[in-house]
Amino acid sequence: MNTLLATAIHSSERHAYLTLRSLGQSFVLPVVFAQSAFRLEAFTRVPLAPRHLIGLANLRGRIIPVACLARRLEPTAQARGSGSLAIVVDLGVETFALAVDEIGDVVYAGDMEILTQPAQLGLKYAGLLTGVLQRDGDLIPILDMIKILEFRRRPDAA
Amino acid sequence: MDQAASGLEVMDEILKDFLTETGEQLESIGAQLVRFEQDPSDARIISNIFRLVHAIKGTCGFLNLPRLEKVAHAAEALIGRLRDGDPPSGEVVTLVLAAVDRIKQILSALALGAGEPEGDDARLIAAIEAISEKGWGSALIATTSAASLDAEFGPGPTPPERRLDTVRVSVKTLERMMSLVSELVLTRNQLADVARAIDIEALESPLQRLSNVTADLQNGVLAARMQPIERLFANFHRLVRDLTTDLGKKAELVLRGGGTELDRQLIEVVRDPLTHMIRNAIDHGIEPPQERLALGKPEIGVVRITARHQAGHVTIEVADDGRGLDIASIRDRAFALGLGSRDELLKLPEADLCRYIFAPGFTTAQRVTNISGRGVGLDIVRANIEEIGGSISLTSRAGHGAKILLRIPLTLAIVPALIIDAGRDRFALPQHSVEEIVEIDRSGDDRLAELQGAVVLRLGDDVVPTVELRRLTSGGVNPTAELSPVRLALRIRAGARSFAVLVDDIADVQEIVLKPLPSQLGDLTLFSGGTILGDGSVVLVLDPAGLGAALGLPKSDGARVTPQLEAWTPPSPAKVILFRDGATAIKALPLSPVARIQTITAGDIEIADGSAVLRIQGRLVPILRVCHEPLPSSPYRSLAVLLLQEANEVVGLAVDEIIDIVDEDMNVEISGRGDGVLGIATIRGETVEVLDAFYYIDAVRQNRRPGPSAQRRVKILIADGSGFYREMLGGMLREAGHVVDVAGSVAETLAILTRAQGYDALLVDLELACKADGEFARQINIASPKVKPLLIGMDDRGDEAARTRARAAGLADAVGRFDRTALRNALLRASAEITIDGVAA
Numbered sequence: 001m002n003t004l005l006a007t008a009i010h011s012s013e014r015h016a017y018l019t020l021r022s023l024g025q026s027f028v029l030p031v032v033f034a035q036s037a038f039r040l041e042a043f044t045r046v047p048l049a050p051r052h053l054i055g056l057a058n059l060r061g062r063i064i065p066v067a068c069l070a071r072r073l074e075p076t077a078q079a080r081g082s083g084s085l086a087i088v089v090d091l092g093v094e095t096f097a098l099a100v101d102e103i104g105d106v107v108y109a110g111d112m113e114i115l116t117q118p119a120q121l122g123l124k125y126a127g128l129l130t131g132v133l134q135r136d137g138d139l140i141p142i143l144d145m146i147k148i149l150e151f152r153r154r155p156d157a158a
Numbered sequence: 159m160d161q162a163a164s165g166l167e168v169m170d171e172i173l174k175d176f177l178t179e180t181g182e183q184l185e186s187i188g189a190q191l192v193r194f195e196q197d198p199s200d201a202r203i204i205s206n207i208f209r210l211v212h213a214i215k216g217t218c219g220f221l222n223l224p225r226l227e228k229v230a231h232a233a234e235a236l237i238g239r240l241r242d243g244d245p246p247s248g249e250v251v252t253l254v255l256a257a258v259d260r261i262k263q264i265l266s267a268l269a270l271g272a273g274e275p276e277g278d279d280a281r282l283i284a285a286i287e288a289i290s291e292k293g294w295g296s297a298l299i300a301t302t303s304a305a306s307l308d309a310e311f312g313p314g315p316t317p318p319e320r321r322l323d324t325v326r327v328s329v330k331t332l333e334r335m336m337s338l339v340s341e342l343v344l345t346r347n348q349l350a351d352v353a354r355a356i357d358i359e360a361l362e363s364p365l366q367r368l369s370n371v372t373a374d375l376q377n378g379v380l381a382a383r384m385q386p387i388e389r390l391f392a393n394f395h396r397l398v399r400d401l402t403t404d405l406g407k408k409a410e411l412v413l414r415g416g417g418t419e420l421d422r423q424l425i426e427v428v429r430d431p432l433t434h435m436i437r438n439a440i441d442h443g444i445e446p447p448q449e450r451l452a453l454g455k456p457e458i459g460v461v462r463i464t465a466r467h468q469a470g471h472v473t474i475e476v477a478d479d480g481r482g483l484d485i486a487s488i489r490d491r492a493f494a495l496g497l498g499s500r501d502e503l504l505k506l507p508e509a510d511l512c513r514y515i516f517a518p519g520f521t522t523a524q525r526v527t528n529i530s531g532r533g534v535g536l537d538i539v540r541a542n543i544e545e546i547g548g549s550i551s552l553t554s555r556a557g558h559g560a561k562i563l564l565r566i567p568l569t570l571a572i573v574p575a576l577i578i579d580a581g582r583d584r585f586a587l588p589q590h591s592v593e594e595i596v597e598i599d600r601s602g603d604d605r606l607a608e609l610q611g612a613v614v615l616r617l618g619d620d621v622v623p624t625v626e627l628r629r630l631t632s633g634g635v636n637p638t639a640e641l642s643p644v645r646l647a648l649r650i651r652a653g654a655r656s657f658a659v660l661v662d663d664i665a666d667v668q669e670i671v672l673k674p675l676p677s678q679l680g681d682l683t684l685f686s687g688g689t690i691l692g693d694g695s696v697v698l699v700l701d702p703a704g705l706g707a708a709l710g711l712p713k714s715d716g717a718r719v720t721p722q723l724e725a726w727t728p729p730s731p732a733k734v735i736l737f738r739d740g741a742t743a744i745k746a747l748p749l750s751p752v753a754r755i756q757t758i759t760a761g762d763i764e765i766a767d768g769s770a771v772l773r774i775q776g777r778l779v780p781i782l783r784v785c786h787e788p789l790p791s792s793p794y795r796s797l798a799v800l801l802l803q804e805a806n807e808v809v810g811l812a813v814d815e816i817i818d819i820v821d822e823d824m825n826v827e828i829s830g831r832g833d834g835v836l837g838i839a840t841i842r843g844e845t846v847e848v849l850d851a852f853y854y855i856d857a858v859r860q861n862r863r864p865g866p867s868a869q870r871r872v873k874i875l876i877a878d879g880s881g882f883y884r885e886m887l888g889g890m891l892r893e894a895g896h897v898v899d900v901a902g903s904v905a906e907t908l909a910i911l912t913r914a915q916g917y918d919a920l921l922v923d924l925e926l927a928c929k930a931d932g933e934f935a936r937q938i939n940i941a942s943p944k945v946k947p948l949l950i951g952m953d954d955r956g957d958e959a960a961r962t963r964a965r966a967a968g969l970a971d972a973v974g975r976f977d978r979t980a981l982r983n984a985l986l987r988a989s990a991e992i993t994i995d996g997v998a999a
Contacts, residue, residue, distance in 0.1 A: 044696040047583065047631030048682055056676075056688055056696045061341035063688045063696050065676045096676065149678065 017133065017142065019104035020087065022069040023077060028107065028133055029143045035090040037103055040066065040082050054079045057097055059088065066097040072148055073125055089145055096149060109133050114142070175392045176217050177269050183210050184262055191255060198246035207258070208237045214261060225274050226264045232286040233257035253286050332383055339379045340671035346372045347692030380568070387465045388416035390425055394436060398461065401440045408458040409444045415465035420472050424566060427546050428474065431539040435476040435562050436461060443480030443560055453557070455479065472568060477561040483512055483554040496818055512552050516540045544651065545703065547573065547590035577666040577697065581628030584697050586670050586689055587648070591702035593656070594649035615647055615658045622649065624658040625709050630684070652702035657709055668692070672699055684708055736817040736846065737798065739784045744817065744846045746839065748886065751851040753803035755816060761793030763812070772799065772810050780858045781810040784849065802851045809858045836889045852890055872985050873897045875947065877907040877922040883975060887921065904934060911941040919985060924951035924960060928967045935968025950984045
């Protein structure tokens with residue numbers, strides 16, 4: 001899957017990214033993964049689940065996990081609740097909803113505008129990014145959806 | 159004559175299986191043959207065809223089908239060459255196809271039941287042999303064009319084929335249909351909810367129709383998932399034949415109701431239990447032929463399997479006409495396992511006694527054969543059947559045989575479930591696992607009692623371990639949570655275990671469609687899946703076995719002897735063996751270092767070079783007595799030998815009599831006399847002396863390798879919630895010359911560490927250390943800033959999983975509680991690190 005992402009970023013000329021906001025910052029994720037967006041109404045919390053997995057939602061008869069981006073970035077952040085926006089992310093074998101604060105436009109970027117070594121920039125969330133988008137002097141982190149999805153269990157949940 | 163008839167019948171069955179199987183394979187290979195024609199070099203297809211032809215050839219010899227065998231043999235040789243890489247030519251392809259067609263013809267004639275049809279395959283075989291012997295592109299081929307071969311061996315007139323009125327549908331398609339139907343059911347429920355709320359008369363009739371159609375559709379799809387149980391029966395004839403040959407018995411298998419249909423998932427689930435029961439019936443039930451004749455029974459025993467539908471369930475009965483269950487043996491065995499006193503067991507009705515054979519570790523086989531009687535038996539069968547919401551029962555008549563009845567649900571996909579409230583959560587719990595629902599009054603119900611930190615519920619004579627669901631689902635994060643409005647206790651059975659779960663309320667009873675949880679949540683064992691209720695909300699489905707595991711109840715492993723059928727096991731118990739030796743107090747020894755218990759007579763013990771030894775499996779095992787008492791003088795005195803094992807060291811402790819094996823959380827009161835006694839504890843109201851197994855192991859080891867251990871003295875702090883483990887480990891380590899302090903909680907540990915510095919190692923209960931997400935290790939480092947103690951976690955196993963968990967929680971390593979070698983190595987590391995620190999400083 002990581003190679004899939006890598007090719008999505010490196011191949012051909014221009015790539016589409018969906019902008020979104022969480023924790024007061026802008027992020028982007030590859031549009032290919034974003035299936036749709038919806039407003040979270042009711043969801044069911046999962047006891048003993050990882051902190052950023054805030055619950056399970058009913059997406060047209062499918063049960064999908066809802067991950068909170070803010071919590072994933074900052075484990076102590078306030079979890080987004082019902083009423084907030086969620087992006088349905090389809091990674092092929094996994095589908096999940098990513099709760100965010102705002103969903104913005106789709107932007108296009110060429111290979112030249114993408115820095116693929118976020119770690120070298122010393123970014124705080126470098127471990128959850130695949131790269132950084134340079135746009136009009138702004139740097140927008142590109143989320144690594146696979147890492148975001150990775151649910152590590154709390155050790156006390158045994 | 160009977161036997162000859164049944165032999166033929168068996169042959170017929172095998173032939174039928176053979177035809178069904180090869181028929182299916184030929185069908186599946188059909189499409190590949192077309193592709194083979196287009197691209198004869200596809201290695202995968204070639205090897206598929208080869209495998210099929212090879213299998214057919216193999217079975218033919220056994221079934222006496224010479225014609226088929228010859229064709230298959232020739233074809234196999236030809237395809238074998240293709241498989242080995244010889245280039246295919248048009249002629250070769252034609253011949254392969256011709257051979258496969260011929261095989262098909264013969265098979266379909268066989269299926270009509272007329273035996274192998276008349277026919278001459280000599281020319282086909284000759285052509286095949288010619289081409290494979292003389293080689294590709296030989297003179298023969300040159301003169302024989304593909305077209306003429308086609309003309310000669312082409313499909314030609316085929317015998318009337320059985321008309322197929324079935325189509326193959328992939329399981330995936332069926333699953334997809336099932337989930338669509340499930341969604342439809344949910345939508346209908348939702349709609350019905352809405353209609354009820356707004357009460358529009360015009361909606362009533364169409365809604366009713368929708369409801370009916372949905373129900374019909376649901377049944378239809380369920381029916382499509384059904385398969386006749388015959389599929390399962392097919393292999394049983396072979397099983398019976400093999401078993402009777404092995405055991406020198408004569409038995410025939412009679413199958414009834416093979417057409418009874420069962421969800422395909424469930425067919426696989428009942429396969430092993432049925433196999434097991436047939437084994438038991440033939441091994442234990444059916445008598446040897448001579449004995450049967452002497453009893454006036456027919457020489458050949460009968461094992462009868464009957465399947466039938468019964469009110470939403472399928473019942474499968476396995477009956478034999480053998481000797482029936484040996485009630486006396488069961489009684490003895492039950493007594494030996496401590497399931498009751500002799501008097502109690504004598505009074506117990508036979509039917510109830512029979513139920514004991516489903517208890518873990520129960521076998522009455524005198525000798526262990528490789529067929530059955532290994533003690534991993536009916537308890538596992540029962541657990542598997544109960545897991546899918548079925549039940550198992552048994553009746554027996556001495557001399558007339560035994561009958562086991564399985565009752566299993568038709569399908570797993572839709573289950574009735576209780577929708578329960580616990581705290582702010584709502585869950586579904588499969589109804590079949592709930593045995594009893596008891597209303598309770600949380601404020602003052604005297605049936606609820608707290609015992610050593612565990613909650614138990616008294617129901618009649620039973621004491622069942624109990625857990626509050628909301629506490630379980632809060633992950634113990636807020637243990638000080640205020641009393642919840644618990645109103646109900648659900649008594650649940652999971653496998654052989656029974657326990658109770660306290661919930662706030664039952665909101666509803668619904669038929670739910672179980673959906674798997676997202677894979678990232680697969681390791682939450684508390685839940686078996688999720689479901690969507692009529693109002694569209696998602697609820698988690700509780701897994702009874704997971705609940706039991708969360709309570710700390712061991713899974714029934716069948717091989718271990720459990721003292722009572724429904725023994726209550728407190729959350730973190732220690733298995734303890736109680737025995738008598740001399741006139742003094744009852745003695746106890748933790749079971750874990752005991753590898754085996756053997757009964758001997760004193761005369762078996764040999765004295766060599768002044769030491770007592772016992773020959774066990776070609777090995778001389780040193781025998782010790784408690785407190786170095788002398789061996790009894792009479793060689794006929796019977797003794798029990800506890801074989802204690804640690805790493806490669808085995809030592810036998812000879813004692814007078816084993817009393818019991820109990821699960822007990824002991825409080826060892828006085829410790830450390832240093833002569834192999836850990837201390838005194840109270841077990842079941844009796845005062846017992848708790849012995850240190852390692853004292854005896856070490857006594858032997860030091861005999862063998864004289865000289866004090868070179869290990870450095872280490873300052874150790876033990877943090878463990880269990881007083882028993884604390885004392886036992888502390889005593890052991892003190893004896894080894896270490897300085898040991900103990901703490902019973904995290905708070906106490908931190909207090910000791912802030913007060914007294916300089917601990918080299920901290921042995922901590924892994925559960926304790928893993929609480930609160932690595933917080934423990936961080937706190938320790940704050941409390942002991944200068945000397946960082948080596949943090950070692952302990953649990954019952956000390957396996958890789960434990961070590962991974964330990965490292966995740968910031969500990970250096972994890973060891974098994976009773977794994978002394980691992981512990982010693984870990985402490986050696988601690989002492990080595992002291993040295994390195996010293997050098998550095």
